[in-house]
Amino acid sequence: MRFLIVLMFFLLYFKSFTQSFRISIFTESTIKSITLQPGLGTYFLMNDTGFVRKIVPSDFITVNLGISNKLDVKLNNNYLFSSIKVYLFHEKSENNLKLKPVTPSFKERSYEGDFELLNKGGKIQIINLIDIDQYLEGVVESESGLGQNLEYYKVQTVISRTYALKYKNKHLSDGFNLCDRVHCQAYQHRRLSATVIDSAVRQTKDLIMLDEKKKLYATYFHANCGGQTCQPDYVWNEKLEGFDSFKDTFCIRTKQARWEKRIPINEWKAFMVNKYDFPIWDSLSNYQLYNFQQSERHAFFIHPFYGIPLRDLRETFQLKSTFFSCSIEGESVLLKGRGFGHGVGLCQEGAMNMSRKGYDYQQILLFYYPKMQLYIQTDRLNRKM
Numbered sequence: 001m002r003f004l005i006v007l008m009f010f011l012l013y014f015k016s017f018t019q020s021f022r023i024s025i026f027t028e029s030t031i032k033s034i035t036l037q038p039g040l041g042t043y044f045l046m047n048d049t050g051f052v053r054k055i056v057p058s059d060f061i062t063v064n065l066g067i068s069n070k071l072d073v074k075l076n077n078n079y080l081f082s083s084i085k086v087y088l089f090h091e092k093s094e095n096n097l098k099l100k101p102v103t104p105s106f107k108e109r110s111y112e113g114d115f116e117l118l119n120k121g122g123k124i125q126i127i128n129l130i131d132i133d134q135y136l137e138g139v140v141e142s143e144s145g146l147g148q149n150l151e152y153y154k155v156q157t158v159i160s161r162t163y164a165l166k167y168k169n170k171h172l173s174d175g176f177n178l179c180d181r182v183h184c185q186a187y188q189h190r191r192l193s194a195t196v197i198d199s200a201v202r203q204t205k206d207l208i209m210l211d212e213k214k215k216l217y218a219t220y221f222h223a224n225c226g227g228q229t230c231q232p233d234y235v236w237n238e239k240l241e242g243f244d245s246f247k248d249t250f251c252i253r254t255k256q257a258r259w260e261k262r263i264p265i266n267e268w269k270a271f272m273v274n275k276y277d278f279p280i281w282d283s284l285s286n287y288q289l290y291n292f293q294q295s296e297r298h299a300f301f302i303h304p305f306y307g308i309p310l311r312d313l314r315e316t317f318q319l320k321s322t323f324f325s326c327s328i329e330g331e332s333v334l335l336k337g338r339g340f341g342h343g344v345g346l347c348q349e350g351a352m353n354m355s356r357k358g359y360d361y362q363q364i365l366l367f368y369y370p371k372m373q374l375y376i377q378t379d380r381l382n383r384k385m
């Protein structure tokens with residue numbers, strides 16, 4: 001009987017490798033101690049030698065860093081075993097597990113799927129082995145928040161699915177596919193409340209975006225373009241096909257459409273002179289230094305001749321966007337800007353507004369990614385919709 005149980009879980013284990021994504025969770029934290037407790041359903045606890053026992057919602061296990069690259073595991077505060085790896089497998093797909101880092105202390109999060117823990121160079125690495133649709137529900141809720149409508153959530157789902165498949169090897173050398181940070185895609189928890197997200201994921205099942213070369217689309221997006229999207233070479237110095245700049249009127253009356261920032265005149269001047277050798281002795285240049293107008297997006301401040309990329313100013317002065325004009329106000333340079341983010345690809349607030357005006361997810365995706373085509377991803381080939 002015990003042999004059969006072990007065999008069953010090893011089969012489950014390898015099955016999950018082929019059908020699930022491996023997502024690193026709590027990636028940004030150096031966790032040395034964590035408790036895990038089923039929020040719903042039963043989990044099967046395994047170590048290096050096989051099945052240990054069932055864990056039910058009244059149980060909690062604590063995993064601490066041990067010696068010789070091992071993890072020490074306690075059940076309800078009683079020592080259970082030490083092992084190189086610790087696994088928790090769900091009994092039913094709707095099960096979820098609550099994870100609460102103790103050292104350092106962080107807020108509890110809950111996730112669906114299976115879990116693998118390992119002592120990785122002085123921290124506990126936690127991998128969530130998760131079915132792609134369950135993963136997408138968590139990502140869409142983390143990336144778009146609550147309160148959006150079905151068509152917008154479908155937009156975000158297709159983008160996130162395409163991204164996950166395109167970059168599934170991004171962290172392969174770290175032992176997982178993607179991390180839970182914005183570096184890959186935010187995945188802060190399972191879907192907690194919005195059932196409409198569940199519908200968005202099911203109604204766009206297996207849908208992906210391909211470019212003209214039938215490759216997975218580069219699904220760049222940002223919070224607000226300020227009324228005009230940005231050419232990729234303004235941001236990253238490289239041309240990307242299918243991402244020409246265009247006007248977007250859907251976002252200009254939204255939350256992040258406009259911003260202001262004041263920078264002391266001396267700080268502004270010193271940076272330009274010290275870093276770019278700016279010719280303040282030239283009266284016209286000196287005037288333009290404080291009076292720059294950008295009615296359409298530029299790549300450079302004032303003129304390319306001065307060699308000051310706007311993206312450098314955005315980074316140095318931590319500006320919401322590169323789409324700004326400036327003037328003098330008292331002792332400060334007043335920057336009046338538009339939009340939030342790099343401006344390439346889909347504008348989230350514009351897309352949200354389009355969905356509220358009645359556009360469906362395909363129209364929204366085509367507006368922001370004009371060269372994309374939707375395909376249904378099957379095991380062997382992609383079928384055009």
Ligand SMILES: [Zn+2]
Nearest residue numbers: 178179183184
């Ligand atoms: Zn990452």
Ligand SMILES: [Zn+2]
Nearest residue numbers: 225251347350
């Ligand atoms: Zn926009």
